[in-house]
Amino acid sequence: MAAMKNNLLVTILLSLAICCLVLTVGLTVEPTLTEIGLDGEVSVEASELEAVSLDFGRLSRREEKTTLALVRPASLDDVVKVVKAANKWPSFAVSARGHGHSISGQADTRMKGVVIEMGKGSGEIKVWEKEMYVDVWGGELWIDVLKATMEYGLAPMSWTDYLYLSVGGTLSNAGISGQTFNYGPQISNVFELDVVTGKGEVMTCSEERNSDLFHAVLGGLGQFGIITRARIALQPAPQRVRWIRVLYSNFSTFSKDQEFLISLHGRQASQRFDYVEGFVIVDEGLINNWRSSFFSPSNPVKISSLNADGGVLYCLEITKNYHQGNADSVDEEIEALLKKLDFIPTSVFTTDVPYVDFLNRVHKAELKLRSKGLWDVSHPWLNLFVPKSRIEDFDKGVFKGILGNKTSGPILIYPMNKNK
Ligand SMILES: Cc1cc2nc3c(=O)[nH]c(=O)nc-3n(C[C@H](O)[C@H](O)[C@H](O)COP(=O)(O)OP(=O)(O)OC[C@H]3O[C@@H](n4cnc5c(N)ncnc54)[C@H](O)[C@@H]3O)c2cc1C
Incomplete structure (x- = not known):
């Protein structure tokens, strides 16, 4: 009796498994999506599905066809309808995609499902x-x-x-x-x-x-x-931006200055910079890299002449926003702030651009890279938060150790206040 029960159980489980397999393999969402009356577009074109399985990183591409359909919603209602349909049996996964600029397939569906490419939507x-x-x-x-x-x-x-x-x-x-x-x-x-x-x-x-x-x-x-x-x-919004780069050969001085500058947060605009970033230069070509196309080419710097510590230099990038009307006082404010920093005195590079051009600066580099076919390539990228207590070790081990003179990709250092 017991054996028979077990056999029965195995048979039931087996038939359930076969049933699920058929359902999964045969799952197609197209009829469901056409039935729910979307105002936006539905696509099951292989080339479009392949395109949304890729992203800026070009590091992951779905081997099995996990994306069954792509929806371009025309409104909030369309998004609601797709998510509700996804909850009905047979259910399917849904993933929102913005501009597909993450790097490891985050905007794709991991299981068989539908990608909602948000696009302009209702557009307002x-x-x-x-x-x-x-x-x-x-x-x-x-x-x-x-x-x-x-x-x-x-x-x-x-x-x-x-x-x-x-x-x-x-x-x-x-x-x-x-x-x-x-x-x-x-x-x-x-x-x-x-x-x-x-x-x-x-x-x-x-x-x-x-x-x-x-x-x-x-x-x-x-x-x-x-x-x-x-x-x-x-x-x-400010009208213009004074954009400054200064160099350091010593990492502790560089990070001390970065930390000082972010400690000025919340002060009156005249007493702080509006933007504080930085990057590491482990390769001489990088000072004229894709992020610096706004700086005049007459600003080249010979890294070998700057006494880089362990072959590595650090660039502090700061800006001051202003309105045309107070252009005069900006120079004084910048001078007062720069006096408090300890960079290499001969390494000050300054440019002045409209506010929108500053914020949109990477696009200029994008167009340049696109023209050389270098935008649509793989982009391995890693973001790390390193505590202040270990940042010097990080410099020794990673910038001067692992990377030292062996990479040409951008290495950015953003100082951050934890309480923000
Ligand atoms: C050249 C470049 C420079 C960058 N610079 C910076 C930078 O300076 N600072 C920074 O912080 N990041 C930066 N990033 C990273 C970027 O912010 C993230 O990768 C971001 O997710 C990309 O936005 P996206 O619209 O392309 O999102 P996608 O790659 O389309 O989606 C990313 C994630 O968000 C989800 N998602 C998308 N839309 C929605 C939505 N409407 N509702 C809910 N979830 C949604 C997706 O499902 C996915 O998980 C940069 C990326 C590139 C390519």
Whole structure:
């Protein structure tokens, strides 16, 4: 009897397994998606599915065809309909894709499913001039947010170095750059979000309302819902930027100066820089690298003449924003701040650009690299937070040790305040 029961159990399990296999292999979402009446587009074109399985990193590509369809929503309603359909039986996975500029396939579905390419969606960027915030669709690119807000003389405060990234994409990470020491990452500059949850409900969340969801979605790597609208804080936009680079041959002096500069956060604008970043130069060619195309070529520097410690130099990058009207006082403010730093005196490189050109600086390099076919290549990239207590060891072990003169890729150092 017992043996028979066991046999029966095995048979039932076996037939269940076969049944599941058939369902999984045969799962096609196309009829479901055409039946739910989307206003946007649905594509099952092999070339389009292949394209969304790739991203900027070019490090991962789905071997088995996990992406069954691609949806380009025309509205919030479309996103809701797809997520609700994904919850019905047979269910399928859903993944939001912004501009596909992460590096390891984060915006692709890991299981068989549908990629929602957020794109322009409903397309509206609504600037609330008096309230000093802007409402944007989750798939909107930061460059377009900047252009729209600049029409009102306003701009968000915290940025990434590159602006062809989507609002939903960077808010799902953190969004850090040289302004973070002062304003915090981009996720600290959001008032409110509309999120489509895993069940297909639309929830508005903020610090005060559904705050668990708000905090889970910000920096949540797309795992807690799809951001369809973000309300982002604005401030009056400056007109121009004085952009300065100075060099160091000694790492402790460099990091001490970086730490000093970020300790000035919250001071009056005249008493601090507006942006503090830096990079490591382990290769002489790098001083004229893709990030420096705004600096005049008459600024080349002979690294060998600078007495680099262990063959490595450190470049501090700082900016001061200003309005035409106070251009005179800017020079004095910069001079006073530079006097407090301990860089190599002959290594000051300065340029002056419109605010939008500064924020959009990497795009210029992108166009150059694209023209040489060097943009659509693999981009291995690693971000690490290193505590102040170990940064000197990191310099010795990694910059001077592992990397020393053997890499030509950019190595950026962003000083950060933990409390931001
Ligand atoms: C050249 C370059 C420079 C960069 N510079 C910086 C920098 O200075 N600072 C910085 O912080 N980062 C930087 N990044 C990294 C970048 O911020 C992240 O990779 C970001 O996720 C890319 O945005 P995306 O729109 O391309 O997102 P995608 O790659 O499309 O998606 C990234 C993640 O977000 C999720 N997601 C996308 N949209 C939504 C949404 N609407 N709702 C919920 N989840 C969503 C996806 O599912 C995925 O998990 C840079 C990247 C590149 C390529």
